[in-house]
Amino acid sequence: xxxxxxxxxxxxxxxxxxxxxxxxxxxxxxxxxxxxxxxxxxxxxxxxxxxxxxxxxxxxxxxxxxxxxxxxxxxxxxxxxxxxxxxxxxxxxxxxxxxxxxxxxxxxxxxxxxxxxxxxxxxxxxxxxxxxxxxxxxxxxxxxxxxxxxxxxxxxxxxxxxxxxxxxxxxxxxxxxxxxxxxxxxxxxxxxxxxxxxxxxxxxxxxxxxxxxxxxxxxxxxxxxxxxxxxxxxxxxxxxxxxxxxxxxxxxxxxxxxxxxxxxxxxxxxxxxxxxxxxxxxxxxxxxxxxxxxxxxxxxxxxxxxxxxxxxxxxxxxxxxxxxxxxxxxxxxxxxxxxxxxxxxxxxxxxxxxxxxxxxxxxxxxxxxxxxxxxxxxxxxxxxx
Amino acid sequence: xxxxxxxxxxxxxxxxxxxxxxxxxxxxxxxxxxxxxxxxxxxxxxxxxxxxxxxxxxxxxxxxxxxxxxxxxxxxxxxxxxxxxxxxxxxxxxxxxxxxxxxxxxxxxxxxxxxxxxxxxxxxxxxxxxxxxxxxxxxxxxxxxxxxxxxxxxxxxxxxxxxxxxxxxxxxxxxxxxxxxxxxxxxxxxxxxxxxxxx
Amino acid sequence: xxxxxxxxxxxxxxxxxxxxxxxxxxxxxxxxxxxxxxxxxxxxxxxxxxxxxxxxxxxxxxxxxxxxxxxxxxxxxxxxxxxxxxxxxxxxxxxxxxxxxxxxxxxxxxxxxxxxxxxxxxxxxxxxxxxxxxxxxxxxxxxxxxxxxxxxxxxxxxxxxxxxxxxxxxxxxxxxxxxxxxxxxxxxxxxxxxxxxxxxxxxxxxxxxxxxxxxxxxxxxxxxxxxxxxxxxxxxxxxxxxxxxxxxxxxxxxxxxxxxxxxxxxxxxxxxxxxxxxxxxxxxxxxxxxxxxxxxxx
Numbered sequence: 001x002x003x004x005x006x007x008x009x010x011x012x013x014x015x016x017x018x019x020x021x022x023x024x025x026x027x028x029x030x031x032x033x034x035x036x037x038x039x040x041x042x043x044x045x046x047x048x049x050x051x052x053x054x055x056x057x058x059x060x061x062x063x064x065x066x067x068x069x070x071x072x073x074x075x076x077x078x079x080x081x082x083x084x085x086x087x088x089x090x091x092x093x094x095x096x097x098x099x100x101x102x103x104x105x106x107x108x109x110x111x112x113x114x115x116x117x118x119x120x121x122x123x124x125x126x127x128x129x130x131x132x133x134x135x136x137x138x139x140x141x142x143x144x145x146x147x148x149x150x151x152x153x154x155x156x157x158x159x160x161x162x163x164x165x166x167x168x169x170x171x172x173x174x175x176x177x178x179x180x181x182x183x184x185x186x187x188x189x190x191x192x193x194x195x196x197x198x199x200x201x202x203x204x205x206x207x208x209x210x211x212x213x214x215x216x217x218x219x220x221x222x223x224x225x226x227x228x229x230x231x232x233x234x235x236x237x238x239x240x241x242x243x244x245x246x247x248x249x250x251x252x253x254x255x256x257x258x259x260x261x262x263x264x265x266x267x268x269x270x271x272x273x274x275x276x277x278x279x280x281x282x283x284x285x286x287x288x289x290x291x292x293x294x295x296x297x298x299x300x301x302x303x304x305x306x307x308x309x310x311x312x313x314x315x316x317x318x319x320x321x322x323x324x325x326x327x328x329x330x331x332x333x334x335x336x337x338x339x340x341x342x343x344x345x346x347x348x349x350x351x352x353x354x355x356x357x358x359x360x361x362x363x364x365x366x367x368x369x370x371x372x373x374x375x376x377x378x379x380x381x382x383x384x385x
Numbered sequence: 386x387x388x389x390x391x392x393x394x395x396x397x398x399x400x401x402x403x404x405x406x407x408x409x410x411x412x413x414x415x416x417x418x419x420x421x422x423x424x425x426x427x428x429x430x431x432x433x434x435x436x437x438x439x440x441x442x443x444x445x446x447x448x449x450x451x452x453x454x455x456x457x458x459x460x461x462x463x464x465x466x467x468x469x470x471x472x473x474x475x476x477x478x479x480x481x482x483x484x485x486x487x488x489x490x491x492x493x494x495x496x497x498x499x500x501x502x503x504x505x506x507x508x509x510x511x512x513x514x515x516x517x518x519x520x521x522x523x524x525x526x527x528x529x530x531x532x533x534x535x536x537x538x539x540x541x542x543x544x545x546x547x548x549x550x551x552x553x554x555x556x557x558x559x560x561x562x563x564x565x566x567x568x569x570x571x572x573x574x575x576x577x578x579x580x581x582x583x584x
Numbered sequence: 585x586x587x588x589x590x591x592x593x594x595x596x597x598x599x600x601x602x603x604x605x606x607x608x609x610x611x612x613x614x615x616x617x618x619x620x621x622x623x624x625x626x627x628x629x630x631x632x633x634x635x636x637x638x639x640x641x642x643x644x645x646x647x648x649x650x651x652x653x654x655x656x657x658x659x660x661x662x663x664x665x666x667x668x669x670x671x672x673x674x675x676x677x678x679x680x681x682x683x684x685x686x687x688x689x690x691x692x693x694x695x696x697x698x699x700x701x702x703x704x705x706x707x708x709x710x711x712x713x714x715x716x717x718x719x720x721x722x723x724x725x726x727x728x729x730x731x732x733x734x735x736x737x738x739x740x741x742x743x744x745x746x747x748x749x750x751x752x753x754x755x756x757x758x759x760x761x762x763x764x765x766x767x768x769x770x771x772x773x774x775x776x777x778x779x780x781x782x783x784x785x786x787x788x789x790x791x792x793x794x795x796x797x798x799x800x801x802x803x804x805x806x807x808x809x810x811x812x813x814x815x816x817x818x819x820x821x822x823x824x825x826x827x828x829x830x831x832x833x834x835x836x837x838x839x840x841x842x843x844x845x846x847x848x849x850x851x852x853x854x855x856x857x858x859x860x861x862x863x864x865x866x867x868x869x870x871x872x873x874x875x876x877x878x879x880x881x882x
Contacts, residue, residue, distance in 0.1 A: 014409055053870075053871055054872055058680070058859075062675075063702065071672040074672070074675060077676075080680040100665065183423065231661065234607070236655070237664065
């Protein structure tokens with residue numbers, strides 16, 4: 001369906017990534033946010049708090065991130081599209097509720113504007129070191145979707161995408177920004193509402209008698225009902241059967257947990273978004289995401305000026321990891337260069353997907369600033385040999 | 386509008402960030418270019434030193450930071466001392482001349498220095514806080530980087546409506562000064578001083 | 585009250601009048617013999633009948649623990665959430681759909697320890713929630729560990745030589761934080777409890793009902809306080825009804841008297857009223873009412 005024009009601030013704006021993310025959420029139909037202040041993410045909810053009473057919706061500042069990350073899920077079951085926004089320490093606190101959202105198949109969006117860690121780390125400075133946490137941070141087996149914008153424009157566009165994927169797959173979507181992208185100001189074009197596609201909630205049309213809250217009816221994703229509609233359904237974080245009732249058998253556990261994972265991994269190719277350039281003749285492919293992709297671009301440009309055959313693969317979807325693409329490239333390139341603002345997280349995935357067919361150069365950085373393009377260039381040169 | 390790296394620096398309350406926002410908005414919204422603004426955040430950005438980086442280009446900006454600024458606008462001595470050595474050879478330095486003593490510039494770099502008493506001008510217009518619009522006007526006139534109409538629109542679009550007229554006056558005043566300014570009038574005398582000190 | 589329920593209540597075949605409120609396909613329940621939680625559910629169901637609350641708009645939210653399992657047994661829209669977070673979940677549910685009547689039904693450990701921060705903040709904000717706190721003075725689901733409500737010197741699995749930390753007086757805590765309705769009863773006081781729940785349904789704002797309830801398996805047995813029946817006798821003998829008692833006076837001890845009654849019944853604007861008033865005041869015509877829930881569906 002098309003976006004509700006009330007939430008769409010059509011026009012050209014010169015705003016930062018945090019504000020653009022908020023506008024994306026509003027355009028996507030988010031009418032509820034629960035948050036707790038934390039640098040460098042707070043601007044998202046500050047803007048939401050200012051905007052939403054004029055659009056029709058609610059913002060509540062909760063007492064901590066545990067509260068924020070479950071309040072939003074209450075709102076989802078009450079019928080709203082909802083999200084929360086945080087950064088490293090708060091993201092850590094939200095992990096249990098990411099698991100709850102995965103288990104109960106609550107469609108929602110968690111925005112993490114990444115800063116340096118561990119612990120309090122570097123509150124005002126960038127990192128990309130929550131990438132594995134986004135995938136594996138809650139206990140147990142489950143799958144999520146994670147997107148990595150690299151500009152304020154993408155903070156707008158991909159936030160809409162994040163909400164759409166959340167609804168399509170009934171899954172928590174991690175929106176993995178970083179401090180630079182969050183605080184960087186650029187032009188953001190917001191199209192008219194009738195040009196914005198919004199995925200509606202997968203709401204059941206079944207009668208009260210027919211409806212089973214976790215019966216997928218042969219699909220991978222069940223239909224949902226909201227509280228107050230008469231379905232009298234039960235939702236639990238316990239292992240549950242198709243009726244939503246707790247059922248602690250290994251058989252039910254196996255069926256449920258595999259489906260929670262498979263509904264995402266089996267659609268990985270469809271979910272995968274990446275930007276690619278010069279891959280046809282490439283000897284070396286630079287794989288990057290978020291702000292690092294823009295730093296790497298300068299190194300790639302210089303390398304190509306020097307006659308090196310360097311290609312670019314920018315991950316827009318980090319999870320599910322686009323391993324098919326990497327595997328396919330690994331068969332025909334010498335090496336991957338993976339710069340990232342962490343001590344080597346997605347590089348491990350690249351290496352795994354490459355399966356030994358091409359070498360992986362992990363170009364680490366502990367965060368606090370971005371790479372020097374020259375450092376990336378040096379590794380490209382080394383990898384090209 | 387080829388790729389131009391600009392740093393604007395001063396102290397909190399001078400409208401350093403707003404100046405960068407206005408110029409960036411002019412380039413990317415009111416002209417068909419691209420602009421990226423980054424700034425220092427956190428405790429170091431509250432009061433004290435304040436700095437914004439602005440990249441303007443006619444193609445999309447990839448790397449968002451200034452490596453060697455083509456143009457630098459400095460409105461405090463601290464900012465001058467900290468950032469002036471970064472300036473590119475042949476670059477342009479614009480200073481709030483009442484607040485910055487230009488000393489020790491490497492003559493071989495052939496930097497063009499322009500000064501304006503922006504704070505005094507702003508005060509004469511009735512409000513000290515519009516000094517950034519004076520600076521933006523001055524910048525626009527002497528760099529020729531951006532269409533003056535676009536910048537004027539960006540000023541009008543970026544300030545509270547009750548201060549719009551005053552800011553536009555400030556912009557015009559700065560622009561007027563910039564149209565007639567010649568480089569190194571400030572520097573010449575200061576360079577002499579620094580030579581004396583060295584001697 | 586829904587028609588099917590009326591029919592059911594008139595039908596002689598229904599053995600127990602509260603049966604229509606239960607997911608009978610989930611019986612038997614997990615609670616131990618002598619446990620008081622089932623009694624509270626019975627009172628809750630009777631309160632639903634008596635207060636004529638619309639069941640379709642009623643949602644029940646639980647946390648984790650023995651009482652947390654209530655959500656799984658009631659034939660309502662029911663949410664079994666994470667440990668300690670029933671109140672913030674319920675807050676989101678209520679704010680997203682203000683037409684819902686939202687009940688939080690959980691235990692003392694869940695609400696007052698791990699969820700203690702949410703308890704006081706929801707009371708401060710005066711979110712329109714009805715909180716039923718079944719207080720069995722111990723962590724039961726996990727095997728009898730000390731709770732923030734465990735009275736002095738009681739023996740628990742984590743204080744095998746007796747507890748020594750001071751405990752929370754929950755009515756005092758939530759009154760201080762801002763609750764508009766605060767009552768305490770025991771599982772002996774079934775009529776009073778059902779009436780209190782019914783009263784809470786007619787209050788707007790944060791209501792809190794503490795139900796002192798036995799855990800014969802872990803609390804009573806370990807402290808040599810007898811079985812479920814002995815506990816009922818104790819509740820009968822030692823409870824003193826003191827409506828309007830200052831909540832500072834109602835702290836519990838291991839074998840002393842239990843002050844019960846309605847302690848607080850006051851009015852102050854709830855969160856949504858305050859929010860609405862503030863936005864109308866600040867934004868005037870620019871304020872847009874929060875949207876109806878259906879807007880997210882096609």
